[in-house]
Amino acid sequence: MSDLSLFLGQFLRRPSEIRAIVPTGRAAANEMARPVTRQMEAVAEIGAGTGTITRAILASGLSPERLELYELNAAFCDRLRQRFPRTVVHNLPAQEMVNVGYRELDAVISGVPTLLMPDALQAAIVGAALSRMKRGAPFVQITYGPRPPLSEVVRARFNLTHVKSPRIWANLPPARVYVFRQGA
Ligand SMILES: C[S@@+](CC[C@H](N)C(=O)[O-])C[C@H]1O[C@@H](n2cnc3c(N)ncnc32)[C@H](O)[C@@H]1O
Known part of the structure; x- marks a missing residue:
């Protein structure tokens, strides 16, 4: 089955978890992967879907064992x-990364649809990620x-600043990529 059919089929079963009818396009995936370098020791991708962003991350030269x-x-x-x-694929919610992973992360790349999540769930996801990330990591x-895809409450709680990309029109729907950092 193609990625498109798989994605659409799963969206129809679980629209509130998936929130998009097609996978991320190449331009937005490349923008998501931009902060990743081959020298990084460990990176996590959350909400990886069928792997379009995963492919862009690995195109950086990062060894797959480190992802x-x-x-x-x-x-x-x-x-x-x-x-x-x-x-290393975990069939788990991103919030669980704090219980299964042990490596300090150089970056977390998120396709999880945080925008429509309540603050408590956003905070659980971001808090779990930050607890594994090196200070100042993206x-x-x-x-x-x-x-911004993280609420003001959550950004203030974790002392997050951000920069955002221009709108990426070559995506369905058009997207933006935010890079949050703690204490920057
Ligand atoms: C909009 S899709 C993005 C998929 C893929 N990253 C892409 O860009 O095509 C959101 C994905 O996040 C996953 N997801 C939603 N909540 C999650 C959570 N709490 N932890 C991990 N994955 C989650 C969904 O199952 C879905 O695969």
């Missing part, structure tokens, strides 16, 4: 394991909305 993937959806995890057998988040 942890967290994805709620079991069918997507099967696809990720098949396609990226040397990465938390990269894609969004389709006009507002």
